[in-house]
Amino acid sequence: MIYFHEHTDSTNRIAKEMAEEGAPAGTVVVAASQSAGRGQYGRSFNSPLGGLYFSVVVEPDLPLERVPLVTLAAGLACRNVLHANFRVNPAIKWPNDLFLGRKKVAGILCEHLSRHQQSSKGARVVIGVGLNVNSRIEQFDPEVQALVTTLFEHLGREVDIHQLLNDLLQAIASGVERLAVDCLALLEEWQQYDLLRNNSVTYKNQNSNIEGIGQGITPDGLYRITDHTGQKHTIVGGQLRLSTC
Ligand code: BTN
Numbered sequence: 001m002i003y004f005h006e007h008t009d010s011t012n013r014i015a016k017e018m019a020e021e022g023a024p025a026g027t028v029v030v031a032a033s034q035s036a037g038r039g040q041y042g043r044s045f046n047s048p049l050g051g052l053y054f055s056v057v058v059e060p061d062l063p064l065e066r067v068p069l070v071t072l073a074a075g076l077a078c079r080n081v082l083h084a085n086f087r088v089n090p091a092i093k094w095p096n097d098l099f100l101g102r103k104k105v106a107g108i109l110c111e112h113l114s115r116h117q118q119s120s121k122g123a124r125v126v127i128g129v130g131l132n133v134n135s136r137i138e139q140f141d142p143e144v145q146a147l148v149t150t151l152f153e154h155l156g157r158e159v160d161i162h163q164l165l166n167d168l169l170q171a172i173a174s175g176v177e178r179l180a181v182d183c184l185a186l187l188e189e190w191q192q193y194d195l196l197r198n199n200s201v202t203y204k205n206q207n208s209n210i211e212g213i214g215q216g217i218t219p220d221g222l223y224r225i226t227d228h229t230g231q232k233h234t235i236v237g238g239q240l241r242l243s244t245c
Pocket of ligand 1: 012
C-alpha cells in the first residue's frame, strides 16, 4: 500500500510509526516535500518540492547480524535504477549517499524498528530515500546549494517521478532479497561504485579525526581506511567523507 502526502515532516517518522503499529512489509509512505527530512548522523535532509521522498517498510529474510547490509543493498539498487533509466553513473559514498560528480544527488537512511516491535519473521527496517529529481538548486537552503545536484541539472529535462518511484521500489525489494541469496556478489558489485576507494578521506567521531585513504568495505559492510602512517582502521560509527568536500 502506498500512502501519499503533499507535505509532511518526515516520511521515515510516519513509516516507522505505522510499522510499529502493525503496518505490513511493503508499506510505502511518499511525500512531495518534507519540513524535517531525517538524514544520517541526526542531520536534516533538505526536501523541497520536485524531489522524491519516500520510505518503505521491509522485512529482510536475514540473520540479525546481516541486517545492516540492507542499507548497502538499497543504495546499490537506487544507483542501478538511475543508471538504467537515465544513463547517469552515480558513485556511492559509504554507506549510501549517491553522488554525481562531486555533488550529492540522493541520500538514504535506514531505521530499524525497536526489538520488541520486530515481526516473528525477523528484523524490520524502514528504508528512507531522498532523491533530488526535478527540483532546482535555488530551492535548496543556501548552505547546501554548492554541495547538491539534481537529475534535472544533469539531464536538462524533468523526469516522471511516479515511474521512478515504481522502479526504485522494485529494485529495492529485489536488492533486499538478493542479500539472502548472493550477498557476496552484491557487495562486490557495490565496490565498483565506491566513491571513497583510493581517495583521500576524513573520518571524524567523538574521539578522533583521521586523515587517510579509502580502502573499500569489509564482508560485514563496514568501511576500511588506511591512515597516513599506514595504520588500518575499520569504521563503525562517525562521519566519513572525501577530504576535498
Ligand atoms: C542522508 O543524506 O543523510 C540520508 C537522507 C535520507 C532522506 C530521506 S527523504 C525520505 C525519508 N524520510 C526521511 O525523513 N528521511 C528519508
